[in-house]
Amino acid sequence: xxxxxxxxxxxxxxxxxxxxxxxxxxxxxxxxxxxxxxxxxxxxxxxxxxxxxxxxxxxxxxxxxxxxxxxxxxxxxxxxxxxxxxxxxxxxxxxxxxxxxxxxxxxxxxxxxxxxxxxxxxxxxxxxxxxxxxxxxxxxxxxxxxxxxxxxxxxxxxxxxxxxxxxxxxxxxxxxxxxxxxxxxxxxxxxxxxxxxxxxxxxxxxxxxxxxxxxxxxxxxxxxxxxxxxxxxxxxxxxxxxxxxxx
DNA sequence: CGAGGGACCGGTTTTGGACC
DNA sequence: GGTCCAAAACCGGTCCCTCG
Numbered sequence: 001x002x003x004x005x006x007x008x009x010x011x012x013x014x015x016x017x018x019x020x021x022x023x024x025x026x027x028x029x030x031x032x033x034x035x036x037x038x039x040x041x042x043x044x045x046x047x048x049x050x051x052x053x054x055x056x057x058x059x060x061x062x063x064x065x066x067x068x069x070x071x072x073x074x075x076x077x078x079x080x081x082x083x084x085x086x087x088x089x090x091x092x093x094x095x096x097x098x099x100x101x102x103x104x105x106x107x108x109x110x111x112x113x114x115x116x117x118x119x120x121x122x123x124x125x126x127x128x129x130x131x132x133x134x135x136x137x138x139x140x141x142x143x144x145x146x147x148x149x150x151x152x153x154x155x156x157x158x159x160x161x162x163x164x165x166x167x168x169x170x171x172x173x174x175x176x177x178x179x180x181x182x183x184x185x186x187x188x189x190x191x192x193x194x195x196x197x198x199x200x201x202x203x204x205x206x207x208x209x210x211x212x213x214x215x216x217x218x219x220x221x222x223x224x225x226x227x228x229x230x231x232x233x234x235x236x237x238x239x240x241x242x243x244x245x246x247x
Numbered sequence: 248c249g250a251g252g253g254a255c256c257g258g259t260t261t262t263g264g265a266c267c
Numbered sequence: 268g269g270t271c272c273a274a275a276a277c278c279g280g281t282c283c284c285t286c287g
Contacts, residue, residue, distance in 0.1 A: 118257070137272065154258080156272065161257065254283085261276075267269090 010053065017041040018053060020166060022132045058129065119158060123147050127158060136163075 010018070021040035025033050034047035034054075041050065119127070127150075130142030139156040147155055 139272070152271080153260090157258065157260090160274075165256090249287090251286085252284090254281105256281080257279095259276105259278080262274090264271105264273085266271080 011043065014041050014043050014045065018050065019128060021050075022054065057125070119150075123149060124158075127155060127162075130155075131159070 018037065018041050021037035024040065025036050027033060030036070034051045038045050038047045038050045045053075126146040127142065130146030133146070134141045136159070139152040139159065143150055143152040143155045150158070
């Protein structure tokens with residue numbers, strides 16, 4: 001709430017660097033951790049600012065974790081069993097669609113390919129926290145303790161895409177804006193484009209694909225009042241380098 | 248101005264390898 | 268032998284650009 005990031009504005013680029021640095025320097029006992037991370041973040045951020053930014057992020061997650069901020073409950077009709085049938089269950093390698101002998105497609109009536117529920121900001125944020133805490137690879141722990149609404153497989157899949165995107169960003173190879181551009185957990189630059197209200201007439205209906213306009217059923221993007229969970233990434237809806245779009 | 252096509256993004260599923 | 272993680276493939280949806 002109050003922490004309106006008046007301290008400094010975090011750009012998407014900085015958030016990305018910040019997240020990467022956190023993963024790079026997971027050692028919480030390292031006194032120089034913040035300085036190291038600060039060194040990785042462009043824009044002359046001080047170690048204190050980095051630390052502050054991080055704490056906000058943790059605080060954010062804790063609220064969600066403590067229930068203060070309800071985590072959205074997604075009504076996933078197909079996603080049977082609340083989350084992965086227990087935890088240990090995991091069910092190993094999916095064997096649900098036993099058919100599939102020939103590249104799916106065959107029996108589309110059966111269940112088609114799962115639609116896939118987009119990740120919400122909260123989930124993504126929790127994912128980042130879990131990533132920072134358990135590190136890359138321990139998707140099971142992240143799934144159990146952080147992103148409880150997702151199975152380890154989903155977390156791993158999300159991570160896969162996330163890192164790929166991250167890499168693209170580093171290479172400035174990015175093209176369209178995506179959920180993965182949202183790397184800041186706390187906020188700072190919530191660029192979550194508020195509903196199109198009076199935006200541009202033409203395609204306003206679709207507007208930013210960024211989370212916030214999620215098709216997810218009842219995805220409370222806005223958690224608690226005064227809780228600007230927005231997600232930062234000040235990505236002006238147009239990080240979308242229309243101009244750089246080479247095609 | 249509207250429609251169509253191509254490209255990109257996000258998510259799921261499958262396969263392979265490594266570890267306990 | 269069973270479980271988990273990583274990487275790749277596949278698919279559907281959405282967005283943006285170009286053409287009529």
